[in-house]
Amino acid sequence: MEAIGMSADEQIVSLDLERFEESMALSQFAFQFKRSTSELEEIKYNFIHEPADRWAVLxxxxLAAQAAVLNLQTYIAGRPFQMGGVAGVATWPEYRRQGLVGKLLVHALQEMRVKGQTLSFLAPFAFGFYRKFGWGTYTDAKTYTLLVNQLPKRTTYSGKIERVSGYERVAEIYEVYASQFNGSLQRSPLWWERRVSKRKPGQIALFTDIDGNGQGYLIYEVAKRELNIHEFIYLNEEARSALWSFVGQHDSMIERVVVNAPVDDMLTDLLPDPRVKQEIVPYFMARIVDVEAFIKLYPFTGGEEEQFYLKVTDTYAPWNTGEYMIHIDVKGEVNVSRDPQLFKPDNALELEIGDLSTLMLGYRTTAQLSSLNRIRGPLHAINRLHRRIPERTTYLLDFF
Known part of the structure; x- marks a missing residue:
């Protein structure tokens, strides 16, 4: 599709391999890093092989500005959704504050819609900037820092822990774990090989139960007397206890442990003294790309058969702006209509696209949005919608 508001000397084109060096020059300048020849070859491999759409403003x-949209999948209430991961957004300084990034984002949204990517995620350089374009915060990063004497007590356990190489035996465990959350990635073998291995180096410790079934794992490294756990994944309490006991076996060589966790993690309930360092910071943002298509796929909670009426405003994806009648049956199956004859304005809930996105992903509840006046409408309709949205914690273990 043609981008909106382009001047005669501006053009949005697909960023192909012929412009790889130009693209890398802009990325290294904008993100203030310098890559070696071998590292550039690694990036070039990803450029060629990773499923993605890359766009440039000429x-x-x-080359004046660029952005990539990675073709990814994310879990919502256990169901995989196609998602466009926006990354590598950059502009040369002489072209900044001319609206080029906004034009790239609008173009990317149009293309994501065509491809059936009903959601888009990104890591913002400035939350306020992307909020203007309809993205809303959808997950936080929680980090514990524990001194050795603050670790959970070691316990005896059935099963065993072994160090393994490669990701074949842990990938399946990850998918079961990730599907419990909203906004975690469904990882492909290429993602494990090219992304996880590069960002999360170190040892892999696999826990298997007495029947030999994998129930949890760690990816971690030790340096300068600090044990940094990149991934602490467990499918049951036995696995969590065993993995913490394994971490405790490193006590003679470390002073502290750093580990990431879901924001509602209850580790402190397991500690003799819960007064440990915890840090929670906003992490990624999300946006519904196509409201009608997303709602039709959304796994609402079962209940009585009922209708909801939404009035959505979306400045930068105008196909979403409008009125929706949503019919949900007893099993949670959905029918969506935009027929104005079926819309009942007196029962309608009004909200912006960013707030709808944070609501449907479970980062904010209807009550929270209502208290901020970000969802408006009859209280009975707000409460009924709350009951149909599955309760899931948002969590993302990856970065792009």
């Missing part, structure tokens, strides 16, 4: 034939 002005008078020169």
């Amino acid at each position: 002005i008078d034939g020169q």
Whole structure:
């Protein structure tokens, strides 16, 4: 599709391999890093092989701005959704504050809609900037820092822990774990090989139960007397206890442990003294790309047959702006209509696209949005909608 509001000397084009060096020059400048020749070859491999759409704004034939949309999948209430992961957004300084990134984002949203990517995630350089374009915060990053004397007590356990190489035996465990949350990635073998291995180096410790079934794992590294756990994944309490006991076996060589966890994690309930360092910071943002398509796929909670009426405002994806009648049956199956004859304005809930996104992903509840006046409408309709949205914690273990 043609981008909105482009001037005569501006053009949005697909960023192909011929412009790889130009793209890397802009990325290294904008993100203030310098890559070696071997590292650039690694990035080039990803450029060629990772499923993605890459876009550039050319002005008078020169690269002015760029962005990539990775073709990814994410879990919502256990169901995989196609998601466009926006990454690598950059502009040369002489072209900044001319609206080029906004034009790239609008173009990317149009293309994501065509591809059936009903959601989009990104890691913002500035939350306020992307909030203007309809993205809303959807997950936080929680980090514990524990001194050795603050670790959970070691316990005896059935099963065993072994160090393994490669990801074949832990990938299946990850998918079961990730599907319990909203907003975690469904990882492909290429993602494990090219992304996880590079961002999360170190040892892999696998826990198997007495029947030999994998129930949890750690990816971690030790340096300068600190044990940094990149992934602490467990499918049951036995696995969690065993993995913490394994972490405790490193006590003679470390002073502290750093570990990431879901925001509602209850580790402190297991500690003799819960007064440990915890840090929670906003992490990624999410946006519904196509409201009608997303709602039709959304796994609402079962209940009585009923209708909801939504009035959505979306400035930068105008196909979403409008009125929706949503019929949900007893099993949670959905029918959506935009027929104005069926819409009942007196029962309608009104909200912006970013707030709808945080609501449907479970980061905010209807009560929270109502208290901020970000969802408006009859209280009975707000409460009924709350009951149909599955309760899931949002969590993302990856970065892009």
